[in-house]
Amino acid sequence: MSNRLNERLFAPLxxxxxxxxxxxxxxxxxxxxxxxxxxxxxxxxxxEIEAAAKKEGQVVIYSVSSRIAKxxxxxxxxYGIEIVGFDMPSDLQIEKLRREHKAGIHSVDVLFNAEAPLxxxxxxxxxxxxxxVPTGLExxxxxxxxEPFLIQRHSSRVIYYNxxxxxxxxxxxxxxxxxxxxxxxxxxxxxxxxxxxxxNFIQTLLHNADEMSAAYEREFGEPITxxxxxxxxxxxxxxxxxxxxxxxxxYRFLNNEPVFQSSTTKIFKNVGxxxxxxxxLGITTFSKMRKNKEGVYAAGxxxxxxxxFGVSYPTxxxxxxxxxxxxxxxxxxxxxxxxxxxxxxxxxxxxxIYYTKYGFLALYLELS
Numbered sequence: 014m015s016n017r018l019n020e021r022l023f024a025p026l027x028x029x030x031x032x033x034x035x036x037x038x039x040x041x042x043x044x045x046x047x048x049x050x051x052x053x054x055x056x057x058x059x060x061e062i063e064a065a066a067k068k069e070g071q072v073v074i075y076s077v078s079s080r081i082a083k084x085x086x087x088x089x090x091x092y093g094i095e096i097v098g099f100d101m102p103s104d105l106q107i108e109k110l111r112r113e114h115k116a117g118i119h120s121v122d123v124l125f126n127a128e129a130p131l132x133x134x135x136x137x138x139x140x141x142x143x144x145x146v147p148t149g150l151e152x153x154x155x156x157x158x159x160e161p162f163l164i165q166r167h168s169s170r171v172i173y174y175n176x177x178x179x180x181x182x183x184x185x186x187x188x189x190x191x192x193x194x195x196x197x198x199x200x201x202x203x204x205x206x207x208x209x210x211x212x213n214f215i216q217t218l219l220h221n222a223d224e225m226s227a228a229y230e231r232e233f234g235e236p237i238t239x240x241x242x243x244x245x246x247x248x249x250x251x252x253x254x255x256x257x258x259x260x261x262x263x264y265r266f267l268n269n270e271p272v273f274q275s276s277t278t279k280i281f282k283n284v285g286x287x288x289x290x291x292x293x294l295g296i297t298t299f300s301k302m303r304k305n306k307e308g309v310y311a312a313g314x315x316x317x318x319x320x321x322f323g324v325s326y327p328t329x330x331x332x333x334x335x336x337x338x339x340x341x342x343x344x345x346x347x348x349x350x351x352x353x354x355x356x357x358x359x360x361x362x363x364x365x366i367y368y369t370k371y372g373f374l375a376l377y378l379e380l381s
Contacts, residue, residue: 040335047339049143049332057148059347063092065340071095072341075106076125077328078300088348094341103128104209107136110333114141119335122342127168127328128209130367137161142331147347162329163346169299169358170214171323173284175292177311185294187232187319188218188225192265200266201280202296204273205377210326214296216366216373217324217359219259226258228320240264246379252372264380277301285312299323325358 045052066072072094074081081098088096101109103126110121124142126132136142146159158164172191174183185191191200205212218225229237239256243264247256272293274280281301284293287309295312305311316322330346332339366373 043335043339044143047143047332047336049145049339050140053145055148057343059148062340062343066338066344067093069094069338069341071097072123072338072345073097073099073121074123074125074345075099075101075109075121077101077103077106077127078125081125084345084348088345091348092344094344096345102208104131107131107141110136110141114334119333119337121333122336122338123345124331124333125165125328126331127326129327129329129361129363130213130370131209132162132329132331133363134367136331141334143334145332145343145346147343149347158327162327162331164327165330166328167325168328169323169325170210170296171299171314171358172318173281173295173297173301173312174315175284175287175289175311176313177285177287178289178292183315183318185315186317187228188321189229189232189262191271191294192262192269194269196269196294198270198272199291199293200269200271200295201274201283201293202271203275203277203280206374207273207275211296212370212373212377213326213361213366214324215263215377216369217361218262219373220362220365221320221359222257222259224320225262229258229262231319237261243380246376250379253376260376260380263377267377267381278304281312282310285310287311321359323358324361326361 044050048054048057070093074096076098077100079100081096081100085096085098088094099121106124106126107128110124113120132142137144142162144160144162146163150159154164172188174185185196190196202214203211205215226237237258239261243256243261247253247260253260274283277297278301280295280297281304284295284297285305286292299314302313305313314322332342332346336342
């Protein structure tokens with residue numbers, strides 16, 4: 014990363030932002046009653062937790078997925094507890110929780126959240142949220158899926174194509190194809206300036222410059238050369254030592270006029286619509302495959318895309334500090350937790366993404 018973004022410069026800036034924006038949220042009385050932090054017990058009495066949860070009567074969750082609504086009926090039928098869910102992007106969940114805490118408002122119990130950089134480097138160390146791992150999950154989870162936070166699933170952003178209108182396979186085989194003239198204005202994704210997960214996707218590509226360089230040579234049959242604008246940005250930068258292939262890809266991609274759309278579902282539908290003539294490509298979540306519908310939508314990921322078909326990131330379940338229904342929160346975190354599948358993707362590095370975010374945004378704006 015030293016040839017792109019100087020962590021020694023940006024780490025203090027990010028740390029200062031954390032110190033300025035955070036508050037000492039922890040309340041020892043609540044921690045003790047909720048059984049979190051140093052008061053967490055290795056011997057969880059689930060009969061007691063369930064009884065207390067039923068008395069609490071409801072659990073409030075900020076969820077990055079609208080599918081939380083599918084748990085409502087089953088959870089209430091089994092435990093007599095109502096789920097009150099709010100579909101909300103991960104970064105906005107944390108910002109809303111922070112603002113509510115500063116105002117003395119404690120209304121949410123659980124965050125279903127995919128912003129691992131913010132969870133790991135802000136929310137957890139500042140006791141804005143707490144990790145809780147129900148006993149009995151050890152056989153389903155690896156150690157990194159329970160600490161520092163409970164990973165409910167491994168999510169991903171991948172590149173989709175219209176499978177119905179491309180019966181012989183994907184129309185591209187390299188991520189560098191997204192920079193070709195034929196795909197000008199025909200790649201859809203959420204704006205990295207507005208969607209944290211989209212920014213994490215691109216940052217992870219930047220963190221793999223050597224593999225992006227090798228993929229360039231495989232695609233074009235020659236070593237990469239850098240655009241004059243990229244060279245100029247590097248020469249004027251005090252934090253970037255030299256250009257690299259990932260930086261060049263970002264420059265060419267942005268100048269190929271990608272179309273920014275706020276909804277990952279809308280992106281999927283625009284790619285998969287079988288009634289169009291010239292379908293675009295789209296960067297959206299792997300789970301959108303569930304929305305395929307015969308005769309209406311047909312789309313799928315480009316699994317053999319060179320050098321990688323997408324980026325993976327953990328989606329966590331964490332308990333909000335000062336949760337008004339902590340036992341119901343525990344019950345929800347235990348309820349219906351599925352086993353985990355691993356996909357061959359580039360995983361994000363939450364710490365590197367967090368401490369180089371300002372540098373990435375500056376570079377992004379310079380190359381746009």
